[in-house]
Amino acid sequence: MSLFNVFKISGSAMSAQSMRLNTVASNLANADSVVSSDGKPYQSKQVVFKAVQDAANQSSTVEVDRVIEDTKPGKMVYDPKHPMANADGYITMPNVNVTEEMVNMISASRAYQNNVETMNAAKTMLLKTLNIGQ
Template sequence: MSLFSIFTVAGSAMTAQNQRLNVVASNLANADSAMSSNGEPYKAKQVIFMSTQPEAGIHASGANGTHGVKVASVIEDQSPMKMVYEPSHPMANKEGFLTMPNVNVVEEMVDMISASRSYQNNVDMMNTAKTLLLKTLTIGQ
């Protein structure tokens, strides 16, 4: 792996983690919503990552190109919806239960911390690679 491909890998990871953070924010924002924009209870979403194809060509070492990461899809969580007993709510069913989103706030907060730390690690990796490249340029002076 060349030092320059680190920027490609870290950049793709930062883009994927940014999308993950957006999904977590959407889940948290809708955690207490009785109805989404389509008229049904909001369903939590999850991000699925996948490896990207290697860069074209073979490097001097003979190894194949580097892989990055991208968001393959954003899927709806299939866990059951929460049923809350609120007979006075206008959207409650005949038994007095209100269907609420299947968002687990604790899990979403953990996911948010994980995504933000991963993003920061990739920023640090890019800064380290930049520093190494700059120091490499000063070797001949």
């Protein structure tokens, strides 16, 4: 495998992790929203990755396969004075678990950082290889 493939592989992983970070940010931003744009409680979203095989280079890259909505029910909060409360006085809050989302954010940012360091190491090796020929 060529060192140039490292840039392709790490670049695809950085792109996928960037999408994951954006999704986590969206989930955190809507953690306290009572309704989303469709008038229903916000549903937490999760990114699903897939590996893409490159037979010519004998390598794999990663892509975002899809973004799915979490099917867990939302939290029921008793607030009878709220305009969105049901007949029993409960409002349905988003199913976003802030702690899980923070862990996802830390994990995605570390994965992104690791791919940046991998690309920098490959760049350094290529530069040193070019310097050998001088």
